[in-house]
Ligand SMILES: Nc1ncnc2c1ncn2[C@@H]1O[C@H](COP(=O)(O)OP(=O)(O)OP(=O)(O)O)[C@@H](O)[C@H]1O
């Protein structure tokens with residue numbers, strides 16, 4: 020399996036008491052899959068994703084990505100891992116405000132060994148016309164497209180998306196999700212996406228349900244729908 | 252709200268502590284130097300007032316009789332008193348000058364021990380005693396007499412104890428003064444004190460200088476006149492304390508400005524971070540003034556603490572700082588607190604901090620609540636400069652760096668000023684040291700004689716004709732832009748062997764050749780028509796500069812021997828000075844001025860030791876300022892860019908790459924500031940020396956060695972990289988949570 024999460028636990032020390040954000044999560048996904056994670060607020064979704072992304076450490080258990088075990092790596096090695104393997108997309112885009120759209124993408128293009136062509140990518144994500152604008156001049160949907168292009172440009176093996184449509188309206192959300200669909204198809208990149216939207220399980224090849232830090236289920240969706248046909 | 256301020260204080264202990272430290276440092280420098288130098292000057296001034304300092308002194312051909320003295324006193328309201336002095340040579344080439352202890356003008360003060368109470372007792376100047384190991388109670392053999400040292404003391408006219416009034420530096424090891432009873436002068440050495448030319452001090456009680464001057468001109472030939480303000484023995488002390496005062500004011504003041512700006516940038520950062528909260532408060536109708544007051548509190552508290560501690564520290568260091576003036580014989584220094592220093596030390600930082608913070612805060616709070624609510628990210632506007640720059644293209648990383656600089660304009664300017672200030676200090680420290688060094692070399696190379704004597708008896712020059720070159724020298728005032736500058740007018744034999752001035756032969760009647768020192772110091776040049784003022788005659792003479800002679804150590808106007816008398820409109824020719832390669836053995840009491848090249852160079856060497864200590868001190872302070880300014884500013888910039896940095900870190904940028912992007916561009920800033928500081932520090936060093944030599948005929952040119960430039964540059968770079976090293980650790984510590992945090 021491309022992504023293997025095994026008995027992953029994460030304890031946070033908050034004051035006197037420890038809180039268990041993850042309590043033995045196990046699931047896996049193949050290369051090129053779209054893996055959607057559901058769960059109520061506070062169930063540990065972001066924590067799980069941050070550990071997979073190499074920006075948070077695990078308390079026990081293991082995560083393997085493309086054969087590399089990342090849970091025992093030094094922070095220096097984790098930088099190299101993130102650099103080569105991981106693309107991040109967040110709910111609030113988090114573009115760098117004083118860089119133009121093109122530069123926001125360019126800054127990540129320098130990280131990959133084999134980056135994608137910026138112009139092709141910008142055309143594909145539909146931000147080519149905005150390349151010389153600044154983030155504050157773009158709508159939320161447009162900014163999220165830029166964020167996706169930025170995450171993708173270094174040609175990562177895995178794209179981690181934490182509620183990427185959380186701040187967008189119906190139509191814009193749909194456009195963004197279609198973009199994910201296209202990208203997944205075009206570049207064979209594995210996508211792990213957190214969402215609150217139950218309807219989106221239909222676009223996923225794999226659905227993981229988390230509650231109280233535990234993976235309740237991790238099932239393969241045999242019947243994947245194109246985003247176009249999903250309504251909510 | 253108050254709790255929040257306390258929390259802010261605690262949360263950023265290091266940052267706030269460095270703000271307080273810098274304010275403290277600036278106030279301490281200002282208060283410390285000014286308090287000690289003021290104390291020094293005030294003590295001297297008080298001493299002068301209580302001990303009846305002269306208003307001037309003059310020399311005349313002949314003697315003022317008792318009845319003439321009475322007339323001047325009763326009719327002209329001016330007290331005159333003979334300046335009787337006898338020089339004795341002691342072993343090891345030392346000279347002690349004995350003066351009357353019993354005087355009406357320039358009364359000596361006893362600083363330790365007892366006054367002279369018998370003919371066998373002597374009051375001696377403390378610097379000379381220290382340098383030569385004399386203690387109170389010691390018996391000292393002088394000439395044919397043996398004196399017991401009854402105490403240490405000094406009179407106002409020898410506070411700067413130099414042998415000739417034209418000497419630049421004192422030399423306590425080889426020259427000192429003592430005060431003895433009238434017996435020596437009136438009974439033993441009467442023949443020694445009555446010369447052809449006699450010197451008198453005067454004190455204008457109800458009198459007026461013009462009456463005295465007219466009377467003297469009518470009845471005597473005035474040979475020399477030195478008003479108290481031109482008397483280097485009395486007045487150099489005031490010029491000398493002025494340098495550290497001015498320097499500390501400028502440096503401390505600039506530093507306060509820089510720190511205030513840094514603090515206000517930090518305040519602005521804080522406000523930006525809380526812009527959403529502020530937006531909500533304002534939208535709910537919260538009073539803007541109250542918010543301004545809230546954000547002002549922390550900077551004001553920091554500044555208040557800094558200046559209070561700085562003031563206290565300044566008071567504390569002002570006592571030891573007295574010791575930077577080692578040259579003068581003064582009574583124990585009384586340090587007093589003055590209202591103006593309290594105002595400057597405690598008030599100015601608060602005012603500057605208030606103004607700068609107020610501007611920053613108000614500018615920010617004047618935005619609409621809506622734009623504040625949208626948060627920091629959306630309120631970013633892109634300047635036109637930046638837009639234009641975007642179109643230029645160029646390598647991405649370069650553009651990224653420049654953009655950061657543009658974006659951090661205020662920080663950039665403050666960083667620049669901070670580096671500039673410390674670079675000026677740094678270079679000045681080297682300039683001050685090297686200039687003195689250079690002066691010795693120049694003196695060695697350019698002073699053409701080994702010995703120079705100005706004789707009291709004009710005719711006596713003929714006695715030494717064979718071994719020396721005769722010349723004529725007169726003190727003059729050069730009138731420039733309404734100011735009187737002390738210069739020497741020197742008449743030289745056209746074929747003289749000491750000064751090789753070719754132009755002498757070709758001079759027209761009123762033409763002169765000026766030294767390069769004069770040209771550099773006063774900006775006069777070939778072709779200029781100038782006026783000389785002769786104080787002894789009260790007359791002005793016109794001269795024209797025909798040429799410049801390479802002579803950097805003195806303000807001398809050279810002319811031919813015959814021209815000298817044409818210029819001074821004096822039909823009677825005379826010589827009064829001798830230039831020689833060997834010691835002519837002129838009796839100490841026959842010369843009114845005496846220069847011994849070797850001795851002069853040795854005393855500068857002693858000064859150099861002091862300057863070396865001083866310049867190392869300045870260098871350390873400069874580097875410290877540089878480190879603190881660069882560190883705090885970079886820290887602030889990093890704080891502001893925290894989210895972005897966290898973001899690109901998350902993408903997989905390495906710490907050193909991030910450093911390169913966000914901090915390394917500042918090296919250009921440092922290089923530019925350093926380059927620009929060079930001419931400024933040169934000017935400052937020149938002003939420093941011009942201030943000290945204001946009343947003297949000497950000139951010291953600001954000079955720096957190439958090796959010192961390199962060292963100074965290295966020190967600046969070392970300071971920069973030291974702070975970068977600390978900053979690098981801060982970059983490593985920025986957490987990812989900054990990037991993932993929701994930005995609503
Ligand atoms: N840095 C932290 N320190 C302490 N506790 C934390 C930290 N981060 C998360 N937690 C706790 O861990 C648990 C899981 O948090 P997490 O952010 O993973 O939830 P989530 O499923 O992403 O929720 P949401 O849907 O609201 O984003 C929560 O109880 C949270 O309070």
Ligand SMILES: [Mg+2]
Pocket residue numbers: 064065066181
């Ligand atoms: Mg979450």
